[in-house]
Amino acid sequence: MLDAAAKRAEADRFLRRYAHDVRTDSGHPALRGCDEVDWSAIPGCPPEMPVLLHGLLDPAIAPEAARVLTNVLMDGIFRLGAAMPAVLPFVLRLAVADPRVPAVSCLVDIVVVTAGLSEPVDADNENAVRLRGCDSDHPERERCRAVFAEHAALLAGLPDELLTDADRASLRQAAGLGEPQGSR
Template identity: 60%
Template sequence: MCVLDAATKKAEVSRFLQRYPQTDQAGDEHPALQGCSDIPWSEIPGCPAGIPALFRGLLDPAAAPEAARVLSNTLMSSPFHLSAAMPVALRFLLRLAAEPDIPARSRLLDLLLVVAELSQPVDPEDERAVLLFGADNDHPEREQCRAVLSDHASLLYMLLGDELPPALRDGAVRPS
C-alpha cells in the first residue's frame, strides 16, 4: 500500500513552497484560516510545518491546484487512512469549502467526501474491512474527525447533502 512518510510529506511541501513562495509569506488574512498559523503543525506526528502555506495556496488561483494535491497527500497517511493532522485541519477545510470563490473548492469538496467516508467506524467483525482500514482503536483520528464533522453538521449538509456517506446522512451526524 502507498504510504507517505513524514520525510516525503516534508519534501513535497518544500517543493510546493519553492514553486509558490508567495504562499509562505501571506498571513491568515482570510477568515476561514483564522488560527491556522497558531497550530504547532510539526508537533503532530507525520505532519510538516508548512500546512498553513498549503491552506493559503488554496486561495491563490495559480497555486490552488497544486496546493490541493499536496494538502490532500499530506493529510492522508495512505489512500485508506487519515493522518493524525486531519482532525485538526478539518475545520479549515470545511470553512474554505464553504466559500464559493475558493479556486480549488471542488477538490476540497471531494476531499471532504473522502474524509467523511474514511472517518466512519469499522465493524470489528468484518475481517476484510479491518484488514483494509485498520481497527478503530488503532486509528483515533477517525473518531476525532467524526467529532469535527458532527460539530459542523449544518455546514456539512449544506456542502455535501445527498453525497454524504449513508452513516452520516442517516443519523450519525445531524445538523443542529
C-alpha cells in the same frame, strides 16, 4: 502511500516553488486560527501547513496546493493521516466560505472522502479490519467525526452541484446526524 519523509519532501518542494507567492496574511475568515496550531507536533505534518492552506486561495497555485495538501493528509488510499482532524475545520470552512475559492471542488472531495474514511470499522468484519485497520489503532477517525459533529451546520453550505445523495448521507453520518426529514 507517502511516508512522513516523502510528505515532508513534497511539502518542501511546494514551499520552495510557491512560498513567496502565498499571502499568509490574507485575513480570510475560514483560515482564522490556522497559524496558532502547532502543526509540527502532529506526526507527518509540515509545520508550514498555513502556507498550504493559504495557497488554496490563490487561483494560480490552488491546484498544486490542493494536491500536496491531499497527500499530506492521507496515510494511504484508505487511511486518514494524523493531521486530518486538525486541518478538517479549515477545509470545511473554505469549502463553504466563498464559491470563488479556486480549489473548492478539491476541498469538497477531501471533505467527502474524510467522511467516508472516518466511519467506524466493524471489528467483527475481518475484511474491513484488514483493509482499514482497527479503530483503536486509528484515533483520527473518531477525531474527524467529532469535527464533523462540531461543524455540522457548515455541511448544509457545501455546494449542492458537487455532492451526490450518497455524499450527503455520508456527511450526515460522519456528523452523527439522523436522516433528513422527508427522506423516508
